[in-house]
Amino acid sequence: MKRLIVIRHAKSSWDFGLNDIDRPLESRGVKDAAKIATACAAYLPESFVVQCSIAKRAYETCTIICQAIGYPLEQVIFQESLYTFESHQLERFIRAIDNRYDNVILFGHNEAITNFVNKFGTVFIDNVPTCGFISLQFDTNDWLSIAKGTTLKTIFPKDLK
Numbered sequence: 107m108k109r110l111i112v113i114r115h116a117k118s119s120w121d122f123g124l125n126d127i128d129r130p131l132e133s134r135g136v137k138d139a140a141k142i143a144t145a146c147a148a149y150l151p152e153s154f155v156v157q158c159s160i161a162k163r164a165y166e167t168c169t170i171i172c173q174a175i176g177y178p179l180e181q182v183i184f185q186e187s188l189y190t191f192e193s194h195q196l197e198r199f200i201r202a203i204d205n206r207y208d209n210v211i212l213f214g215h216n217e218a219i220t221n222f223v224n225k226f227g228t229v230f231i232d233n234v235p236t237c238g239f240i241s242l243q244f245d246t247n248d249w250l251s252i253a254k255g256t257t258l259k260t261i262f263p264k265d266l267k
Contacts, residue, residue: 115131118135119132130162145265149241159214160185188215195218196214197222219240223240226252235262241258242255
């Protein structure tokens, strides 16, 4: 079995005229990430690896959640290829994950995440919101051969208000 958790970065700011990759979280994003961290802790596998987009907003979301769940930041693997909005690129990345990792948490971006979870999950999600958490399970031992999986859990900030 392979288990994949995808988390879209939290709400980011457009206020600073920065390049897209450099946009930070806004205050609502910081609060939402803290709430998601608390809510998702019960749904995490016993062991896992964390991989994250290099975008500042993804990095900050990942940092907040990892600190809250006790995952060492120095073990997070930052991947330039996760800075994508294209689901086929996200799928290619996931299919190339090393099979020694059975449980993976990815921090990334939309539209890639929404399209991926709708293709591979069992719950249709119109739009994964910022800081949305989706847990999927695949009945395979090989990331390359993932097919339709099962959506185990979704947690969105609006569910926690």
